[in-house]
Amino acid sequence: MNRSRPPAAVNRRGFLARAARRLGWVGLAGLVTARSRAGAPQTGGEPALRYNLDRFTKTDPKYLRFEEVGRVPSPRASLRRVTVGPSGHWYLAAGNHVCQLHPRTGPGWEVTLASTVRCVSPGPEGDLLVGVRDHLEAFDARGQRRSTWAAPGPKAWLTGVCATARDVFVADAASRVVLHYDRGGTLLGRIGTRGAGRTGGVFVVPSPYFDVHAGPGEELWVANPGRHRLESFGLEGTPKTSWGVASFDLAGFCGCCNPAHFVRLRDGRFITSEKGIPRIKVYSATGEFEGVVAGPEAFPEYLDNLNRGPVGLDVAVDEAGQVLVADTLAGAVRIFRERPSA
Template identity: 40%
Template structure:
């Protein structure tokens, strides 16, 4: 019995001819050209293909149900900056805007009162109860007194640091470091005394996922630190010691969820613990309860340009919602209606 693996029993191997190879090459080119044309049509939204449906769906998402809009715009404050990056409000209602290489200070009436020149571009900022300004640069914090005079320059925590948020408490200063994916805890002398948000299985901390330079932080009335975890589409609550107590937020394009790769980008707190959040991609500013129940919309995508990214938000003592619109180079003022 001859083995099935005996080479003498195999049929002769066909040797491709030049004509055959040429025919295959032509077929491959034609197939490639067809796919390119189809892809171009899909991306351009021509016809009734998948891209046309996608564009239609996106346009629908850019329109907000009027019944959900709880706020109306009552004014704009021109920042005077080419690149405005962050806002903060002090206890007296003064508005601080970080942009270009300065911090501009405005009264509650929107009239500019002063400007603090800086040597490098500020990225974020916060104001303490005593009026001290904490300006977050790319990798360090600089402090200024109530009159804008320089006080101190804190050391950088490392070469990967990229500061995106500052919050000031009674005993500590908290800084969101998107580069190292951590929240830094400083004492008032500028020393790092703790870190929050790093993955720690023993403490049931899943870790911060920061695909882009958006990491926000704020202190809530319950004395817990709120930290955005945009890659997980949620906001997390930590003790000052770094224990994760709870979180809220879900991924999705529905109005009560956070869409895209990494949202929310920014948030702020009302005195009663409610949240105002902002998103990129589909730029939306929304209100949530202290435990994350959706309550309504401040402004939907139709309010902003399609390139709107970095909608920093703040709440002033009158509980007006302030939204930094970098495209308009203005702070937009919204009140409950």
């Protein structure tokens, strides 16, 4: 016959230990609950409330005329612009710096400015014009500062510069005009000012993306992003021609204001770059859509970039006809070469 076990004696030490253990379990459970509530983001959202660009973010492969053949990392952070000089040197504007480098020999000189560099243009003799927000600075071919040009106005916001042998054209997004200077920095005129019978001015520039490119010949091409087209002028400012339509289709320029940047190939074709839906395309010399250099799938992080807003992908063309893209988020210049079959 079993004897019943005597009840365990209640003692103070055992009571306190049990209470501490129970408190610990309760605390742990509370912590887990709080974490699960705070750490489970709900980003799905109602489909009707979502801004849907899915159908525009895939490129039909039959339109892809270029392929990526390489990447060159930027020596400095915050890469913004890229351009190619007459000797084949690349000039990268990144943060407050302009870095010269050659694709074969590597980095060259570097200059540092007081504020963010917004545009760069090499001159025909290897000299360099660098635009910060409100003025230009001129450097010689060895990177020595030659002069600082006067600001065109107190609110100037320079976004594009283009130097020829005789002239310099500067795009000012704040006043929505292209400033025409001589090589010494004397202001010769303004292109795009309000004229008789025209109330809205020539250029519509909702955001600070306003690019300009001279040549070939006596021709100046200016992006008119708010009207979704490229426009040409005589060097004295006479309007000549324009092309481009607003459309989310591949043949048009998407969003409120595009193209953000453009450049011309040696054969006169245009390479354009759009922000919002990042896509780089090629158009004929007369503005017919030919194909895609790089579609949105080449820049997936740009579509998920709501905290920073749109980032423009600057484009340049090297001597071999390759398209250089300043990929800001990747911090590298990406090189695209035309496919032989294209």
